[in-house]
Amino acid sequence: MTNEDLKAKIDAEFKDKILSSAVSGQKELIVLVKADAYVDFCRALRDKAEYAFQHLSCLTAVDYPKENKITLVDHLWSYKFAHQLTLKVDLDRANPRISTVENVWKSANWFEREVFDLYGVVFEGHSDLRRIMMPEDYTKFPLRKDFTDDGFIVKPN
Amino acid sequence: MGIGLKGLTRPEIEQMEGESQIPGLWTLEKAVGFIFKWARKNSLWPLQFGTACCAIEMMATAAGRYDISRFGSEVFRPSPRQADLLIAAGTITEKMGYALKKLYEQMPKPSWVIAMGSCTIAGGPYYYDSYTVVKGIDSFVPVDVYVPGCPPRPESLIHGLMAIQKKIEDEPIFRRRRNA
Numbered sequence: 525m526t527n528e529d530l531k532a533k534i535d536a537e538f539k540d541k542i543l544s545s546a547v548s549g550q551k552e553l554i555v556l557v558k559a560d561a562y563v564d565f566c567r568a569l570r571d572k573a574e575y576a577f578q579h580l581s582c583l584t585a586v587d588y589p590k591e592n593k594i595t596l597v598d599h600l601w602s603y604k605f606a607h608q609l610t611l612k613v614d615l616d617r618a619n620p621r622i623s624t625v626e627n628v629w630k631s632a633n634w635f636e637r638e639v640f641d642l643y644g645v646v647f648e649g650h651s652d653l654r655r656i657m658m659p660e661d662y663t664k665f666p667l668r669k670d671f672t673d674d675g676f677i678v679k680p681n
Numbered sequence: 682m683g684i685g686l687k688g689l690t691r692p693e694i695e696q697m698e699g700e701s702q703i704p705g706l707w708t709l710e711k712a713v714g715f716i717f718k719w720a721r722k723n724s725l726w727p728l729q730f731g732t733a734c735c736a737i738e739m740m741a742t743a744a745g746r747y748d749i750s751r752f753g754s755e756v757f758r759p760s761p762r763q764a765d766l767l768i769a770a771g772t773i774t775e776k777m778g779y780a781l782k783k784l785y786e787q788m789p790k791p792s793w794v795i796a797m798g799s800c801t802i803a804g805g806p807y808y809y810d811s812y813t814v815v816k817g818i819d820s821f822v823p824v825d826v827y828v829p830g831c832p833p834r835p836e837s838l839i840h841g842l843m844a845i846q847k848k849i850e851d852e853p854i855f856r857r858r859r860n861a
């Protein structure tokens with residue numbers, strides 16, 4: 525199944541759950557999902573035999589301060605069909621909150637902790653939402669574009 | 682082998698006697714100091730603490746080709762309580778900094794510290810745009826010898842070790858360690 529076929533299939537089946545979908549120049553299928561349908565969409569992709577996305581290979585985020593949003597990016601992978609899907613969710617930058625997909629893929633646990641640590645996205649229902657890399661008493665979110673700190677030296681151009 | 686103290690005058694030693702509340706420091710230093718120094722400098726036991734690529738060079742230094750045991754320093758200890766030389770080999774992040782400080786404080790005094798590589802000296806390649814890397818470990822542990830390089834070759838580390846040995850020879854045996 526090519527990515528175009530997969531796109532057509534997902535477009536037809538999850539019309540009410542997704543906002544847009546596209547196959548990028550690198551032949552990568554990118555699906556923008558509604559925030560409230562995120563967990564249902566993920567569970568359906570994992571469980572339905574024709575998709576079989578058993579593996580969450582990456583979960584990260586991108587900060588867009590000008591557009592006032594933080595985009596959550598999930599990379600899914602199917603061992604069975606060897607196809608890949610990039611899933612995006614737009615979140616409000618002032619109060620980024622989203623349900624956890626920890627119950628769908630176990631590996632999301634640490635990924636979500638990392639995104640919480642570095643971007644400040646709160647995952648509702650997460651079993652253990654603590655900082656994973658920065659010191660526990662740290663209060664800032666280093667990968668946000670407007671991050672500044674005392675010991676942080678920006679490279680002069 | 683030096684008997685007496687290089688670079689320190691008798692009044693300075695007497696002042697140290699007063700501060701340390703140990704009478705007869707000068708006499709002791711002259712009588713048995715060289716034995717202490719000889720023993721100390723030829724049996725420096727480093728702490729096995731490598732955090733990044735400098736650790737590879739440290740391992741190479743300990744291995745056969747460069748062989749740090751020629752300088753009596755081959756006994757890498759996994760416990761800070763048995764070590765008296767801390768070779769900080771590799772990038773120290775803020776979170777690892779707490780561990781490094783704790784390890785230093787657990788080492789029995791007198792102990793010495795080598796800052797190995799650019800990262801531990803000043804942040805190295807992570808000086809700019811890094812939110813985690815400590816810009817020099819000398820902000821929280823007292824460093825005796827800086828070994829520059831990214832990473833330094835084993836010869837450089839051996840040179841650093843010899844500088845520590847020189848330092849042990851030149852310092853009084855009851856030298857006071859400053860607290861970080």
